[in-house]
Amino acid sequence: MKEKIIILFLLFGAGLRAQTALQNTGNLRIHENGQMGFHTDLVNDGLFDENMGLVGFYGNSEITVSGALNPSFFDAEFVTQKGVTLNNTVNILNNANFVTGDVSSPKSNPNISLNFPKNGFHSGASDISKVNGYASVSDKQSFTFPVGDDTYFRPLILKSQNVNPVARCAYFFENPNTPSTFDTSFSTSARPVDVSSVSTLEFWVLEGSEPSTVELSWNERSAIGSLTEDISEVVLVGWSKASNTWEHLGGPASVGDLFQGVAVSDSFVPNDYAAITFAASAEPRDYLELDDYLVTPNGDNVNDFLEIPQLDQSPNNHMKIYDRNGSKVFDQVNYTNEFNGFSNVDNFVIARDEGLPSGVYFYIVSMEDVGLTFQGFLYLAND
Structure with a gap:
């Protein structure tokens, strides 16, 4: 009850504009364990940045966040039917929980984003709830950007050699030859001799100043079969700002099938490239494909x-x-048989202590001592 009284007092100080928006012109703050739910627009023209507790966005109508100053939330959850639209950046200091409804920002303006500072992370991102626009980070070395479009969750995993002061990412389900939000095009015919074809269906924009590798996944809509029938030939390419051509970004052999899979790049500087997408290599790649595996972590000492x-x-x-x-x-x-159905990475995994859900997973292993990379599938029966 004490927390509710504090929040009501602050709401009086902020002031309500009829029932169409909450306009903060003062100093709005959520104390530890406090909760605030938005069923209407937020116009933030005052301080709203020293928060603890939870901010939730709820309801059947679109909710807009705008104003002169960027709000910073400790925890936030998104449970909306028509989503949340950002007209200025929103900072997530701890956890952003995606449930239903997208968080959208203008894809023509990378400076407006759902931003995750040093300790920020997210959970629950999926096809029905993600960032449709730009997500960004500050003071982070590695991050899974929870981006996508109206239909699909299309994450990009960034792993940098050093901490990124700032990095941004957005996904575009568009033909790079005729992108709608760019003044220039990324001609898929401008490619090196070691690339036979470039995707005309989708691309990602990634900004960052630190040398990094990226990991991207494809789905059935990516139509990888239109590029190649050989999954080992799937590579990542980037549109070079210097040469105005696509360049091969290297990396180990991709893993998956024609309908879903993963491609990984070698290290590159994201700011050197205007777009990243899938392509088919014109040259064979060395890899070793092993048997599929079954993992049944039930304590019987078998698999x-x-x-x-x-x-x-x-x-x-x-x-x-x-x-x-x-x-x-x-x-x-230096893997020595540690995987038993539990995740060990800091990303969106839900109910981490219960183990990963049963299903098919892909693996890629680089054997540095012998200079080989191999790939395959495993089925996890975690029931």
Whole structure:
């Protein structure tokens, strides 16, 4: 009751403009364990940045956040039918929980975003709730950008060599030859000899000043089969700002099938490229495809862990495991049979202590000692 009294007092200080918007012209603050729900627009013309507790966006109507100053929320959850539209940046200091409804920002303006500072993270992003526009980070080295479009969640996983002062990302389900929000085009015919074709269906925009690798997933809508029938030929390419051509971004062999899978790049500087998408390599890539595996972590000492005997040849290795949406759920350097159905990465995994849900997962392992990369599938039966 005490927290509710504090919040009501602050709302009087902020002032209500009829029932169409909450206009904050003062100093609005949510104390620890406090909760505030928005069923209407927020016009933030005052201070709203020293918050604890939870801010929720709820209801059947579109909710707009605007104003002269950027609000900062500790925890936020989005449970809307028509989404939340950002006309200025919103900072998430702790957790953004996506439930239903997108958080949208103008794709023509990367300076307006759902921003995650140093300790910010997100959970629950999916096809029905994500960022349709720009998501950004500050003071982070690695991050899964919860971006997509009206229909699909299309995350980009960034892993940088150093902490990024600022990094931004958005997804575009558009033909890069005729992008609607750019003054220039990214001609898919302008490509190097080691790339045979470039996707004309989608691309990502990623800004960042630090050398980084990215991991992207494709789905059935990506139509990878129009690029190649050989998954090992799927690569990532970037539109070079210097040469105005697509460039091969390197990386290990991709993993998956024609309907879902994951591609990983070598290290590059995101700011050197205006767009990133899928392509088909014109040259064969060295990889080793092993058997599929079954993991049943039920304590019977049979298939309780992912065990790959070939890794004995290369103690210096790197294991990555992805779910069917292309989101990384496990990452281990010098893997020695640790995976037993639990995630070890800091991303959107829900109910982490209960283990990952049953289903098909992809894995990519780099064997540094012998200079090989191999890939495959595993089925997790975590019931």
